[in-house]
Amino acid sequence: MQDFISGPLVWIAFFVMIAGSVYKITAMIKAAKQEKVIMPYMRLSFSLRSLKHWLLPYGTRGMRINPVMTAYAFLFHICLIATPLLLAAHWKIWGIQFPTLPGRLADLMTVIVIVGGVYFLQRRILVPYVKNVTSAADYALLLFVTLPYITGFLAYHQWFDYGTVITIHMLSGCLMLMMIPFTRIAHMLYFVFTRAYMACEFGFVRNARDW
Amino acid sequence: MPDYKDWNWEPDKKIIADVADIGNKYSEVHEFVVSGDGEKIAVPVKTGDGEFTACVNGELWDARFERLWYPRFGPDARLAALVMSDDEWTVGVDGSVWDEKFEYVWNTQFSADGGRIGVQTKKNFQYSVCIDGKPWENTYLSIREFQMSRDGATVAVLAQLEELSEADVFTFLDGTWGVVVDDKPWDDKYMNTWGVTLSDDGRHVGLQVRVDNMKYGIVADGKLWPEIFAHVWEPGFRPGTGSLLAPVKTAGGFALYEDGSPIWDSRFMQIWKLVFSPDANRVCAVVCPEFGRTTVAVDDRAWDITFADVVRDQVFSPDSARVAAITKDNNRWSICVDGKPWPVDFDMVWKPAFSHDGSSVVAKGEQDGKYFVAVDGRVWNQPFEMLWEPIMSPDGAKVLLRYVEGGKYCRRVMPLNEIK
Amino acid sequence: MKYEPRPEVKDDGLDESIKKLTPEKIKETIRFALDKECGARLKVYMDTCVHCGLCATACHQCISHDMDPKYAPVAKVKDTLVEIFKKDCKVSPEFMKLAARIAYIECGGCRRCSMYCPFGIDIAYLLMVVRRICSMLGVVPMYLQDTTNSHSVTYNQMWVQQDEWIDTLQWQEEDAQKVVKTARIPLEKEGADIMYSVIAPEPKILAQLLANAAVIFAVAGLDWTMPATDGWDNSNMAMYSGDFESSGRLERLHHETAMRLKVKKIVMGECGHAFRGAVYDGPRHIGQAYPAVPVIHAIEFYHDLITSGKIKIVKKFKKPVTVQDPCNTVRGRGLGGKLRDLMNWLCEDFRDMNPRFEHNYCCGAGGGVINCGPPWTRNRVVANRTKGDQINATGAEVVVTPCHNCHSGIEDIIKEYAPGTHVKFISELLVDEGCMEIPEHLRPGGD
Ligand code: SF4
Numbered sequence A: 001m002q003d004f005i006s007g008p009l010v011w012i013a014f015f016v017m018i019a020g021s022v023y024k025i026t027a028m029i030k031a032a033k034q035e036k037v038i039m040p041y042m043r044l045s046f047s048l049r050s051l052k053h054w055l056l057p058y059g060t061r062g063m064r065i066n067p068v069m070t071a072y073a074f075l076f077h078i079c080l081i082a083t084p085l086l087l088a089a090h091w092k093i094w095g096i097q098f099p100t101l102p103g104r105l106a107d108l109m110t111v112i113v114i115v116g117g118v119y120f121l122q123r124r125i126l127v128p129y130v131k132n133v134t135s136a137a138d139y140a141l142l143l144f145v146t147l148p149y150i151t152g153f154l155a156y157h158q159w160f161d162y163g164t165v166i167t168i169h170m171l172s173g174c175l176m177l178m179m180i181p182f183t184r185i186a187h188m189l190y191f192v193f194t195r196a197y198m199a200c201e202f203g204f205v206r207n208a209r210d211w
Numbered sequence B: 001m002p003d004y005k006d007w008n009w010e011p012d013k014k015i016i017a018d019v020a021d022i023g024n025k026y027s028e029v030h031e032f033v034v035s036g037d038g039e040k041i042a043v044p045v046k047t048g049d050g051e052f053t054a055c056v057n058g059e060l061w062d063a064r065f066e067r068l069w070y071p072r073f074g075p076d077a078r079l080a081a082l083v084m085s086d087d088e089w090t091v092g093v094d095g096s097v098w099d100e101k102f103e104y105v106w107n108t109q110f111s112a113d114g115g116r117i118g119v120q121t122k123k124n125f126q127y128s129v130c131i132d133g134k135p136w137e138n139t140y141l142s143i144r145e146f147q148m149s150r151d152g153a154t155v156a157v158l159a160q161l162e163e164l165s166e167a168d169v170f171t172f173l174d175g176t177w178g179v180v181v182d183d184k185p186w187d188d189k190y191m192n193t194w195g196v197t198l199s200d201d202g203r204h205v206g207l208q209v210r211v212d213n214m215k216y217g218i219v220a221d222g223k224l225w226p227e228i229f230a231h232v233w234e235p236g237f238r239p240g241t242g243s244l245l246a247p248v249k250t251a252g253g254f255a256l257y258e259d260g261s262p263i264w265d266s267r268f269m270q271i272w273k274l275v276f277s278p279d280a281n282r283v284c285a286v287v288c289p290e291f292g293r294t295t296v297a298v299d300d301r302a303w304d305i306t307f308a309d310v311v312r313d314q315v316f317s318p319d320s321a322r323v324a325a326i327t328k329d330n331n332r333w334s335i336c337v338d339g340k341p342w343p344v345d346f347d348m349v350w351k352p353a354f355s356h357d358g359s360s361v362v363a364k365g366e367q368d369g370k371y372f373v374a375v376d377g378r379v380w381n382q383p384f385e386m387l388w389e390p391i392m393s394p395d396g397a398k399v400l401l402r403y404v405e406g407g408k409y410c411r412r413v414m415p416l417n418e419i420k
Numbered sequence C: 001m002k003y004e005p006r007p008e009v010k011d012d013g014l015d016e017s018i019k020k021l022t023p024e025k026i027k028e029t030i031r032f033a034l035d036k037e038c039g040a041r042l043k044v045y046m047d048t049c050v051h052c053g054l055c056a057t058a059c060h061q062c063i064s065h066d067m068d069p070k071y072a073p074v075a076k077v078k079d080t081l082v083e084i085f086k087k088d089c090k091v092s093p094e095f096m097k098l099a100a101r102i103a104y105i106e107c108g109g110c111r112r113c114s115m116y117c118p119f120g121i122d123i124a125y126l127l128m129v130v131r132r133i134c135s136m137l138g139v140v141p142m143y144l145q146d147t148t149n150s151h152s153v154t155y156n157q158m159w160v161q162q163d164e165w166i167d168t169l170q171w172q173e174e175d176a177q178k179v180v181k182t183a184r185i186p187l188e189k190e191g192a193d194i195m196y197s198v199i200a201p202e203p204k205i206l207a208q209l210l211a212n213a214a215v216i217f218a219v220a221g222l223d224w225t226m227p228a229t230d231g232w233d234n235s236n237m238a239m240y241s242g243d244f245e246s247s248g249r250l251e252r253l254h255h256e257t258a259m260r261l262k263v264k265k266i267v268m269g270e271c272g273h274a275f276r277g278a279v280y281d282g283p284r285h286i287g288q289a290y291p292a293v294p295v296i297h298a299i300e301f302y303h304d305l306i307t308s309g310k311i312k313i314v315k316k317f318k319k320p321v322t323v324q325d326p327c328n329t330v331r332g333r334g335l336g337g338k339l340r341d342l343m344n345w346l347c348e349d350f351r352d353m354n355p356r357f358e359h360n361y362c363c364g365a366g367g368g369v370i371n372c373g374p375p376w377t378r379n380r381v382v383a384n385r386t387k388g389d390q391i392n393a394t395g396a397e398v399v400v401t402p403c404h405n406c407h408s409g410i411e412d413i414i415k416e417y418a419p420g421t422h423v424k425f426i427s428e429l430l431v432d433e434g435c436m437e438i439p440e441h442l443r444p445g446g447d
């Protein structure tokens, strides 16, 4: 069991994640071509001009007027992506040596993901206009996304039964990977494209800024 | 159409009027118009305080009006203008005015030989038409389109036939607009009616209608084609026949239909502006093969070349073999003949014309505020201050130029091969 | 905080129209609209939205309602399209009535929220899809539908008869000559450089604006014309009601008319949505990526006349002035900078709004909202307290806005929130307030 999870399952998860993402993006581009009114207006320069603002913290007015949310959103997403990628323990599965994060820093980043998750959770519960559009699926998603980090944190500190915790950790990690293309986590994939489209509709077509 | 073979086609240059002098003589000089044969040039001028008349070849009409505008030469070179005296409007033709007066008149139309002249009229907030000074007996709530047959014997209008109170969206759905032919309204009413057209002999009437919110159709002689469409554009009769063609939007895209059935296999994103060949056997249209690209399709075959902005004003050669059209790409206007674009472009270009044998195409172009004549893609290095569309002679060897140069309006017939 | 339910509003266009609907007809229509007319955008937006609510802080309607969740942009989608998907298009006539209210009244398609959504989700587009469905079903606020009907019959939005149009121009030409003796409104002048087009309220209720235009053209010495046929009205409410067939038809005639007159460009009067219709939506509705004839908005036009020296500014308007950026000229054309230039050139005491430029709040009237007519006026004013606050914060006595919708919308708003304030067009500053020089030799009596 343990062997399967840390071996083939990881491979499967990555395969599903990558193949699924490629499929989703190809399907999106195909659909965009069919919709006629999208591709004729896409321009790389205008996309990059706008994305620059959207990828930098506080690069847009919206980010500046919601400073706390912006801080959480950036830290959460950076740590969410960077921590697993730069953690030595993960690369060991593949037998690769890599300049990786010191454990203490990775631990801190994991905590940031968890705290970010809690922040988003309280927003969903306490802010009426967020609560109104939040469904059970949104809570579930938050749980699935943070679970690998919560269990990673527990495993690192060897709280509870390490064997069980690490199993859940690996399972939930694989699950999350596989969920990326097929759930709302796909916003990770679509972000560049939806933003670029708007950037072109604003910038190229309408000579206006969208940040 | 008066036979243009009868025009003076002797190679010659004639100064007809001193345009600069007219400009100096009157405090207001409006827009010049010229007759088809080039023999006359007319303009509304202000002759005194609140006093206007028409100046033709430098001579004034006798009558004076509070307003005179929209002077237009008919095909027989008679000049009709819309005139107002004592707050009443009517039509002045070559200096004499119709007896009948109206609250308003507009949209002058001529029959093909110019023999009949008609306008839309308004009196007591009711709308009608008046032909050669004789108004229809009935009046209507509104009239928006007005068509005369080639012989001028038949007149069709689109008229509002039912009262519609403010914001009454429900009565509107039931249909308030219809067709009136020679002052007799048809029974059927529609949500919308557009593009009324008459066959050459005036015996057939066709138009686009909207029968329901999302349903469009083509009506021929009062009968709706059985098929209903997602959209339709202006229909047209095949010359000399009662056969009606129209671009209609079907599930697969726009299609060209004749008398209710498809005649082209191709489907396009857009089809409009049908033009028939003189022999009536061929038809061409402006089409969009894909979003954002437009071109001409002749008998179901689109040109390979497409344009980003505009294609319009297609013409067939007199022998029905060739097609030329105006194109615009990247905001530059040009001409394309049988899918081959001219190597020159202009700030603006006018409708091209073929020589009689179809071998040459001539067009008027504008560049940097000057006007030029171009033949087969070559621009004649002779700028004009004003220029009207060149007309090819019946034998195709000469061209009639109507232009202003050095303040003088000239009529010049010159051999085509001298334009270089 | 306790939020009030939506106030009851009677509108036959919604209340009566839904009586004719059956669930089958609704389902069939929605299916057609979603399957045949929508594609990548709809799908990707629906899959991408993470329900973060960041768009809520962008919408003037939501802010004006104290962040009432139902007015959040994302909620408007949730209560319409998401519900439709959830129910597999099996929704009731009553549902369609609410959907119409949300799409036509509670969103003006201003697109401000797409600048606050991290993904740039085009909520305005999504709600336009809802409008399209409503229009196909005939569930459209009565006055907006009537405007669309007018467009479909007359090609103008106010049932202006052909003779009324020409007559008004001729009479305004006379008025213009009282200011500049050489002023003309040259009708049907083939080959002029410019075709000037306006929206129907100008001949119908604000005719002096036409005379103002004639004065400006005369002083600048430009070669221009106006058509004496249908096709003169550049407004387009059909694109807002969701009747894209009529929208395409009228925009086609507008550009066809310009091409028939052989002009090189269309200059349009001070209107925002008309610019959108003529330049973006209209051409797309007939398969064109770009407008057939280049279209210049009045802001750009005046800016160009002043910088090129064709008209001269000789006087500055004294009263404190602020400016309303029309959505369709700022988010729709990036003309915020040029508008500021004009304000600074024309006004002594110009006080800018905050936020401004692309971030300006919609007037609340655009997107067809004001055309939904008297039943919804109160609603519209309540839904844009934000704009009232924004204007009050400037302390200005005059709000200048180069847009007819903004003009009327702001007038309603200041009546409620900033009494004593007035609204003006730029041409009124130029001509009526005498900011523009009228050379002595052009004045009546001068030589
Ligand atoms: S009104 Fe403007 S900000 Fe509000 S939902 Fe509509 S597009 Fe977004």
Ligand code: SF4
Pocket (backbone or CB within 6 Å): C048, C049, C050, C051, C052, C053, C054, C055, C056, C073, C074, C116, C117, C118, C119, C120, C121, C123
């Ligand atoms: S800001 Fe964008 S992602 Fe967030 S709720 Fe609004 S539309 Fe959805």
